[in-house]
Amino acid sequence: MSLALAKNTEEDLWTILEQMSLRDKIGQLRQVDGSGGRADQSLLGAIREGRVGSVINVVDPVLVNELQQIALEESPCGIPLVFARDVIHGFKTIFPIPLGQAATWNTDLAKEAARLAASEAYAAGIRWTFAPMIDVSRDPRWGRIAESFGEDPLLNAVFGRAMIEGFQGEDLAALGSIAACAKHFVGYGDSESGIDYSSTNVSEFELRNVHLEPFREAVAAGVASVMSSLSDVDGIPATAHRELIRGVLRDEWGFAGLVVSDWDSVKQLTVHGITADDREAAYQAAEARIDIEMTSDAYENHLEDLVSAGEIGVDTIDAMVMSVLTLKKNIGLFDVPYTPKDYKLGVSESAATDCAHRQASESFVLLKNDNAVLPIDRKEIDSICLVGPMADQPQEQLGTWVFDGDSGLSVTPLKAFQDTLHKDCEVVFERGLETTRSSCGELAEVAVEKASCCDVVLAIIGEEAILSGEAHCRANINLPGDQVEFVRRLKATGKTVIVIILSGRPLTIGNILPHADAVLFALHPGTMTGPAICDLIFGHTSPSGKLPFTLPKSVGQIPIYYSKKNGGRPATHDSIMSIDDIPAGAEQTSFGMTAFHLDDGFEPLFPFGFGLSYANFEYSDLTILSNELTQGGKLKVSVRVGNIGLKDAYEVVQLYVRDRVGSITRPVRELKAFEKILIPAGQVRDVRFSLSRADFSFYRRCREYGVEPGAFDLWVGGSSLADLHVAFEIDA
Numbered sequence: 001m002s003l004a005l006a007k008n009t010e011e012d013l014w015t016i017l018e019q020m021s022l023r024d025k026i027g028q029l030r031q032v033d034g035s036g037g038r039a040d041q042s043l044l045g046a047i048r049e050g051r052v053g054s055v056i057n058v059v060d061p062v063l064v065n066e067l068q069q070i071a072l073e074e075s076p077c078g079i080p081l082v083f084a085r086d087v088i089h090g091f092k093t094i095f096p097i098p099l100g101q102a103a104t105w106n107t108d109l110a111k112e113a114a115r116l117a118a119s120e121a122y123a124a125g126i127r128w129t130f131a132p133m134i135d136v137s138r139d140p141r142w143g144r145i146a147e148s149f150g151e152d153p154l155l156n157a158v159f160g161r162a163m164i165e166g167f168q169g170e171d172l173a174a175l176g177s178i179a180a181c182a183k184h185f186v187g188y189g190d191s192e193s194g195i196d197y198s199s200t201n202v203s204e205f206e207l208r209n210v211h212l213e214p215f216r217e218a219v220a221a222g223v224a225s226v227m228s229s230l231s232d233v234d235g236i237p238a239t240a241h242r243e244l245i246r247g248v249l250r251d252e253w254g255f256a257g258l259v260v261s262d263w264d265s266v267k268q269l270t271v272h273g274i275t276a277d278d279r280e281a282a283y284q285a286a287e288a289r290i291d292i293e294m295t296s297d298a299y300e301n302h303l304e305d306l307v308s309a310g311e312i313g314v315d316t317i318d319a320m321v322m323s324v325l326t327l328k329k330n331i332g333l334f335d336v337p338y339t340p341k342d343y344k345l346g347v348s349e350s351a352a353t354d355c356a357h358r359q360a361s362e363s364f365v366l367l368k369n370d371n372a373v374l375p376i377d378r379k380e381i382d383s384i385c386l387v388g389p390m391a392d393q394p395q396e397q398l399g400t401w402v403f404d405g406d407s408g409l410s411v412t413p414l415k416a417f418q419d420t421l422h423k424d425c426e427v428v429f430e431r432g433l434e435t436t437r438s439s440c441g442e443l444a445e446v447a448v449e450k451a452s453c454c455d456v457v458l459a460i461i462g463e464e465a466i467l468s469g470e471a472h473c474r475a476n477i478n479l480p481g482d483q484v485e486f487v488r489r490l491k492a493t494g495k496t497v498i499v500i501i502l503s504g505r506p507l508t509i510g511n512i513l514p515h516a517d518a519v520l521f522a523l524h525p526g527t528m529t530g531p532a533i534c535d536l537i538f539g540h541t542s543p544s545g546k547l548p549f550t551l552p553k554s555v556g557q558i559p560i561y562y563s564k565k566n567g568g569r570p571a572t573h574d575s576i577m578s579i580d581d582i583p584a585g586a587e588q589t590s591f592g593m594t595a596f597h598l599d600d601g602f603e604p605l606f607p608f609g610f611g612l613s614y615a616n617f618e619y620s621d622l623t624i625l626s627n628e629l630t631q632g633g634k635l636k637v638s639v640r641v642g643n644i645g646l647k648d649a650y651e652v653v654q655l656y657v658r659d660r661v662g663s664i665t666r667p668v669r670e671l672k673a674f675e676k677i678l679i680p681a682g683q684v685r686d687v688r689f690s691l692s693r694a695d696f697s698f699y700r701r702c703r704e705y706g707v708e709p710g711a712f713d714l715w716v717g718g719s720s721l722a723d724l725h726v727a728f729e730i731d732a
C-alpha cells in the first residue's frame, strides 16, 4: 500500500503519519549501510518490511532504483528511501579537500564545486550528502582538519554556507540538488591531543563564540540536516546532548530540519559511559531529538518498548518521523523517487574539471620565493627535473574522503608538465623516494644525479592521502620520511630547487626552507593538481592562496592560532629569550617573563591568512567612512590596495577587529570580513567593507549574546599580521 502522495504538503505528510503504525514510524528512523555487498537479502527484507528509512553507501543508480522500487511497491507504507553518501569535496571529479578550498578564500568557487559534485552524485542516485564539515580545527595533529575550513569561525561559516548553497541549489527538490548536512555538531575539532574520537573539553564561552558560530550560519543558510558528532562535549556525548540539540539548535536557533547521528554514535553512548545499554542509549538519543540513527540498531530494537513503557512519548516519535518525511518531501522524493535513467550529469565533465582546475590553482599558498625565482620563464630553460613521491600519484593527490573519486581523471604534475612542455623543454622524472615515508636510498641518488643535469628542479613532496582524514592523526607533523634530507641533497647540486608540498594538514616545514628557493604549499588539490602547478610555475596564474590555519614552528606550539587571548603577560619581541641564551647556573626567576616557549618563542612559522604573490600589494588610506553602529547602523570602511608588481594578481584583503575590553576576555584579533580582488599590475583598487552590530555580538558573561560598548581596533591587510590600523567606538 503506498501512502506516498504525489502532492506532498505538510498536511499530506501528517496524513501519511496518521496511517503509520509505530513499527512503520520507527522504520523511518533507521539508516542502514549498504556498502560492501550489504545490499543483500537481509537489507531487501528489511526494506520490504518498512524497517529502513535511508540507505548509506549505495552509489549504483540501478541498485538504488531497485531498492527504491521495493520500498515504494512492497513496503507497508510505500515511503521512498533517501540514499546518502559522503560527497565531501567532489564525487567523480575531485576538488581540493575542504582545507584547500578554504585556502582559496573564494567562496564562489566552493559553491560552484559543490553544485557540480551534487550533480555527479545525483546521477548515481544520491540525494543526501554528509557535508559540509564545519568543525573549527586548531590542531593540525587531528587528521580531520583536512575536512574542515581551518581554524577560523568566519571562514568555516562562509565556506559552509557556500557548500550548502551549492549542494542544495535554488530548489532543493530540483534534479541535481542534494540535501546538505552540517557536521559534526559540535566542538569535535577540539579533540584532545589531536587524537580522533577523544574528548573535547570545550568551555561554554569557547563553544558559543567559536565552535557554534559556523553551525548558526549553516542553519541560517537553510541546511537540510545536521549531524551530531562522535565526541563528547565537556562530558556529554553530542549524540545525547539534549541541551545543545533541542536547546540551542532547535529552540534557540529555530532549526526545523533533520538531525542524524554519526556512524554508530547512538550505540557508542554506552561505550562513552553515559548510558548502561542500548535501550538507554536509544532513550537518550531520542530525547535529544536525534531523528535518524546511522547504522546502529538501538532505535530498531528498543524504541517500541520505550514508547510502550511510556518513557518516550509518541509525540516525540512523530516529531522525529516528520523530520524524516519533511526531508524526503523537500528533496522531491515523493515526486521523483527514482533516479531518472536519462538524467545527464547536468554538467559536462569538462565543466567539472575546469572548475577543479581553477579551484586547485587558487588553493596553492606561496610561502617563499627567494629572488623571485618564480615564475619560471619557459623560454629560459631547456630541461626541468620533476622529483618526489607526490609528483605522479593520481590517487594520492585527491586527498581524503574520495570514495567515488575517479583517479582516471587525475592529471598529475608529471603528466601536466609533459603535456605542456612538449618538445621545447625536456622533462626528466625520477621519483627519488618510493613513498613520502621512505628513506633516501638508491632511488634518491639517481634522482639527485638527474637533477644535477637539469636547469631547474621541482621537488613534489608531502603526505599521501591516507596520512590525514578520519582516524588518521599524527603526534608529529613533520614531513614524513627522509623528504627533508632528499631536498637537501637536491639543493646541494647547486640547482634552483622549487619545493611543492601536497598534504592533508599543516606541517612543520621549517627544516626544509633553507634548502628551497621557493615553496608552494597546497592541501591535496584534487583531480587537476598537475595543471594547477603548471599554471603557477610558469606564471599563467599568480599564487593567490592564503593560509586558513597557522603554520607552527613545532608540534610543541600546538594549539597555536591567531585569534588567541592576550593573557596578562603577553610576549613581545623584546620580552623573550632563547633557551640557548640561558647561561649555566642560571638562577630561577620569572620576573619580567612573558608568554612564550624558551625554544620556539611565541610566533608561528607562518601566520593565518599569509600567502605571497607574484605581485606586490601596498595598502593605504584606511578610512572609517561612517560609524553608525551605536544607532544600530553600519560601520563603513574603505582601504586602497595597489599592485606595484609586474603581474596582474588576486589579493585577499582581510579585515580584523579587536574588542579591547569585554565582560569576558576577547581575542587579540578576529577576522570579520575579507574580499578576494583582482588588481591589474600597476593599478589600485578601493575596497569597501560594511560591518553591522551582529559582527560585534558575542556570548557574554551574562550568558546572552550582544554587543558591549567600548573601544575597538580595526586592521586591514594581506594576513592576520595586518598593521594598517584605525580605531573606533561603539557607544551603546
Ligand code: GLC
Residues within 6 Å of the ligand: 086, 130, 183, 230, 262, 263, 470
Ligand atoms: C563517519 C564520519 C562522518 C561520516 C559518517 C558516514 O564516521 O564521522 O563524518 O559522514 O561516518 O560515513
